[in-house]
Amino acid sequence: MRLVVNEKIFETSNAETIMALLNELRIEPGQVAVEVNLSIIKKAEYSTFRLNDGDKVEIVNFVGGG
Amino acid sequence: MNMMDDKLVIRGIEFQSRLLVGTGKYKDFAETKKAIEASGAHVVTVAVRRVNIIDRKSENLLDYIDPKKYKILPNTAGCYTVEDALRYSRLAREAGISDLIKLEVIGDEKTLFPDTWGLLKATEILAKEGFIVLPYTNDDPVMAKRLEDAGAAAVMPLGAPIGSGLGIRNPYNLKIILETVNLPLIVDAGVGTASDAAIAMELGCDAVLINTGIAGAKDPIAMAEAMKHAVIAGRLAYMAGRIPKKLYATASSPIEGML
Numbered sequence: 001m002r003l004v005v006n007e008k009i010f011e012t013s014n015a016e017t018i019m020a021l022l023n024e025l026r027i028e029p030g031q032v033a034v035e036v037n038l039s040i041i042k043k044a045e046y047s048t049f050r051l052n053d054g055d056k057v058e059i060v061n062f063v064g065g066g
Numbered sequence: 067m068n069m070m071d072d073k074l075v076i077r078g079i080e081f082q083s084r085l086l087v088g089t090g091k092y093k094d095f096a097e098t099k100k101a102i103e104a105s106g107a108h109v110v111t112v113a114v115r116r117v118n119i120i121d122r123k124s125e126n127l128l129d130y131i132d133p134k135k136y137k138i139l140p141n142t143a144g145c146y147t148v149e150d151a152l153r154y155s156r157l158a159r160e161a162g163i164s165d166l167i168k169l170e171v172i173g174d175e176k177t178l179f180p181d182t183w184g185l186l187k188a189t190e191i192l193a194k195e196g197f198i199v200l201p202y203t204n205d206d207p208v209m210a211k212r213l214e215d216a217g218a219a220a221v222m223p224l225g226a227p228i229g230s231g232l233g234i235r236n237p238y239n240l241k242i243i244l245e246t247v248n249l250p251l252i253v254d255a256g257v258g259t260a261s262d263a264a265i266a267m268e269l270g271c272d273a274v275l276i277n278t279g280i281a282g283a284k285d286p287i288a289m290a291e292a293m294k295h296a297v298i299a300g301r302l303a304y305m306a307g308r309i310p311k312k313l314y315a316t317a318s319s320p321i322e323g324m325l
Contacts, residue, residue, distance in 0.1 A: 008119065027122070031126060035157065043160065061115070065088060065089060065113025
């Protein structure tokens with residue numbers, strides 16, 4: 001499946017949910033927020049929310065700032 | 067006077083220090099951590115940005131700042147529209163564990179002055195969504211009052227432009243804001259050295275937020291400690307009540323008993 005993750009084209013092996021995608025990217029789900037096609041997905045839904053081909057996914061976390 | 071009882075309280079949340087610090091512009095996370103520790107701050111601001119999905123070895127800021135020990139205050143730095151500020155705020159809430167947001171809606175790239183029109187709109191919307199909104203605003207008493215009416219939990223007027231180190235350029239406006247709103251006033255931006263922080267606190271401001279003033283110093287860890295003392299000293303001086311300014315001298319030693 002081909003996704004756009006943080007504006008980069010990303011071919012997933014078999015990531016059908018957000019949790020699977022985060023695992024594939026080795027991203028700790030606790031410290032991020034995820035948006036799919038501009039909608040924020042709650043952490044509780046990471047395991048059940050199904051991704052579709054062409055979905056635009058944004059994954060953000062906290063960085064240094066003032 | 068018991069300083070232990072003199073706490074900064076925002077929406078019922080008690081903070082252990084009147085100095086809030088940013089985490090930007092440090093050499094590395096280790097230095098960030100040391101500076102925060104030296105500052106004694108309890109609130110630490112962070113920005114919301116994309117995860118680097120290519121280089122997954124890069125460390126995470128939160129590995130260095132324990133969210134159990136510090137209150138994480140995400141900002142909407144870099145947002146120039148209401149829509150962007152709302153989007154970043156909502157993402158920050160989902161990424162974090164609290165409703166706290168340092169709301170920035172920037173109006174001009176060169177000065178980074180706030181777009182107070184957008185700030186007011188965003189404050190109103192986020193307050194209704196249950197956010198604890200701390201808006202970064204101008205030193206404008208009328209706007210401060212409007213932000214209070216819109217549901218802000220505190221007001222954060224600038225002392226001077228972000229990162230400028232110009233200090234408290236308009237102490238009189240800050241004094242008027244203190245009289246105008248019934249909210250904590252946190253001076254955000256402009257503090258360049260310890261005396262600037264002390265001046266803000268002596269005016270009666272409730273807290274000071276510093277990033278560049280510490281991170282940009284030659285020795286950030288020493289400056290963090292200096293700021294910590296300045297905020298405590300300024301607060302104590304405010305509580306103690308300074309003497310009125312006079313043009314002429316008043317002798318400290320008695321005339322009586324002189325030869």
